[in-house]
Amino acid sequence: MLITVWPPIHTLIMAQMKKGKFKVPTLRNVAKTGPYLHNGLFDTLKEVVDFYNERDISSRWDKSEVSENVNTEELGDLKLSKNEVDAIVAFMKTLTDGHVLPAESASLGLLSAPLSSGKRL
Numbered sequence: 001m002l003i004t005v006w007p008p009i010h011t012l013i014m015a016q017m018k019k020g021k022f023k024v025p026t027l028r029n030v031a032k033t034g035p036y037l038h039n040g041l042f043d044t045l046k047e048v049v050d051f052y053n054e055r056d057i058s059s060r061w062d063k064s065e066v067s068e069n070v071n072t073e074e075l076g077d078l079k080l081s082k083n084e085v086d087a088i089v090a091f092m093k094t095l096t097d098g099h100v101l102p103a104e105s106a107s108l109g110l111l112s113a114p115l116s117s118g119k120r121l
């Protein structure tokens with residue numbers, strides 16, 4: 001007798017493997033795109049790097065909402081010195097280019113003129 005399982009077992013395994021995971025975001029213009037992380041927990045890049053640096057050895061932060069698949073191999077206890085944290089933050093600030101973010105365009109009035117099509121730039 002053939003027993004079929006729905007959803008297929010590999011779909012369930014894949015879903016379990018993906019729990020709590022997020023796509024790695026671009027760091028282009030990251031100095032201008034806070035608050036950071038999926039829940040907007042951090043206002044500054046320094047807070048993000050402090051979190052990466054000491055997440056697993058400090059009680060400063062709550063436990064992850066979803067504990068499965070937390071990356072403890074590459075993040076969480078980086079042993080970075082204060083100077084190294086500052087250097088990484090300084091590096092991320094160099095990733096700002098001349099791109100005007102949509103929110104900035106609006107505040108500069110750049111989105112105020114509708115095109116003849118009725119669409120806005």
Ligand code: HEM
Nearest residue numbers: 022023024025030033035036037038039048071074075088
């Ligand atoms: C020192 C090294 C790293 C720095 C400076 C760094 C920096 C950042 C920053 C600033 C963000 C927030 C971006 C935003 O919210 O717009 C971020 C998010 C993220 N990074 Fe990193 N990252 C580092 C290492 C890694 C590594 C090793 C991984 C994975 C192997 C990783 C995966 C992610 C993911 C998945 C997010 C999104 C997390 C969420 O939204 O909750 N990062 N990273």
